[in-house]
Amino acid sequence: MSVDTMKNNEPFLNTRIRTALYGLAVCDALGAPLEFQPRQHDRPKYVRDMLPNANFDLPAGHFTDDASMALCLAHSLVTSNGKHNAFDQAIRYVRWLDEGYMSSVADSAFDVGTQTRQALQYWRQSASAETLNFVGRKFDEDWRCGNGSLMRVLPCALVAKTEQEAVVLAKESSRVTHPHTRCVDACGLYTRLAWHALQGANKEQLIGEMQKHVESLEVELRKRLQQYDSIEAFDSKPRKQISSSGYVIDSLEAALWAFFATETFEAGAIEVVNLGDDADTVGAIYGGLAGAFYGKVECIPERWLRDMKSFELVVEAAQHLIDLHTRV
Template sequence: MNNQLLQSRIKGCLFGVAVGDALGGTTEFMSAREIQARYGHLEDIIGGGVWRLAPGEVTDDTAMTVCVAEGILENPAEPMEKIGRLFLEWYNTRPKDIGNIIRHVFERYEGDWFETAFVADLELGQSGGNGSLMRCLPVALAYADLGEMERVTTMQSRMTHYDPRCDEACRIYNRIAHRLLGGEELRAAIQSEVAGTMYEDSIKAEPDCEPSGFVVHTFLWVVHILSNAANFSEVVQRAANLGGDSDTIGAISGGLAGIYYGYEGIPAKYTEAILIKDRLSQIASRLFALQTSS
């Protein structure tokens, strides 16, 4: 793959996450019926919603994705300490939206991420949320080596989510991203990685579950949307109009769609609306440099 196309895919990935997040943030926690009654079919980034977002404002999905990306860029060999510091700096800004599992871990962190995540899992009774899946794509953008990519993918998940289902979803997701960065077709890449897993049937059949924050439910919907949408806009609009955890499903599906369709495949009305677009562009350039230097 030529460098120009790879750069477009890396930039498209980060913007895809942000666009899916900003669009879906308007409809988070609503039902599909409520969305239909209020917006018809939501197509534009308008803000509002439960978090009273400004148009183009992103939520925790993109914010934590940025933390993972910038932490890796600070220390690609062993990024956990840097990622964790950026997580806590972000948390101390009192963000509007933060998941319960992640909040629980951050409140109890005393120096060991894995131990804190383990204790949080015990205290909460589970930690199978989608919060580590929503932020893990920068790992696939940073590491050309598949083994190293999988190692860091799992590490960043276990920092907050002590649940093997989260580890598995993150690894499958980033292996799909790895294939897309290598030039594979979207549906073929998905099929290759979900074959034989609980996610395989959702390629064709609509998931028989709510679009909830449970990592399995989230990833079932992501696989279904990506396998059945015709272009980037359809991907993020389908996610936004589901309701439920629509910002996160939009961010996760939008990230892979952004890789596949490239930055130029995302309508300008979306990319120009994102309030942190300059920061995302800068991170994309740095990740491209890291990917191509390895």
């Protein structure tokens, strides 16, 4: 899709941008009380509404690090006119960690991933090329392939004018804290799918895009995803075989499984957060893609939106992203 075509399609695209960011934050908050919790296998016991977050003693509706860091990235991309700026991103993440910038709890960050915290300790000392290179060396290990960059990467799809631009932005954004190729490629693939969803691709087309690029993915990511060559492949995958851990491949697979195996935003959101474990993050990953795909704020249950806390931060960031598309 050309830039001129996208400009002619702005009302359609703007609504999808807004719904995608809303979807990420809402599903983050929906899943947050289920984080660290064992999976419930009895469907009538599924959580279907916002609940208080006993993990952090918070009322219902608070989004966590997933949405907060996505908002940091969104503002960085907007300020940088849609371009990647690792130093600006890192400074905003440090502000979130130290000051609660873009947090749903005033002046306080919470639910910080271990690797993210460790990487930001180095960025706090110096936002420089030396730090970027150091993080790239220190965290480039198999056991460091968490979901901390995947959970926040959605804004790269929301600012990009082309598919390739979205993928490059996503991969570069991952390297700020999660430089391993597995994390970088997961971010690139997810953002590719979200970008195509924003343009109105159907689910069959999205699977086609995934399979078109699967052979170029990092080996372990390729092994996991190459089996999913149709909607039926997702739909037939037993729930008990889907892991919702913080491992980047597990998180991506869980989000994609919930997205492709359901037919509405609400159904997929309920399915994915009730996987438990890293429920807020798999929820956020699902919610961004599903919001981009279903494309209207009305697809998100009004009761969930009504219960959100600090949601004005999400609304503001979405508008800035829309304004960027309008002016560029």
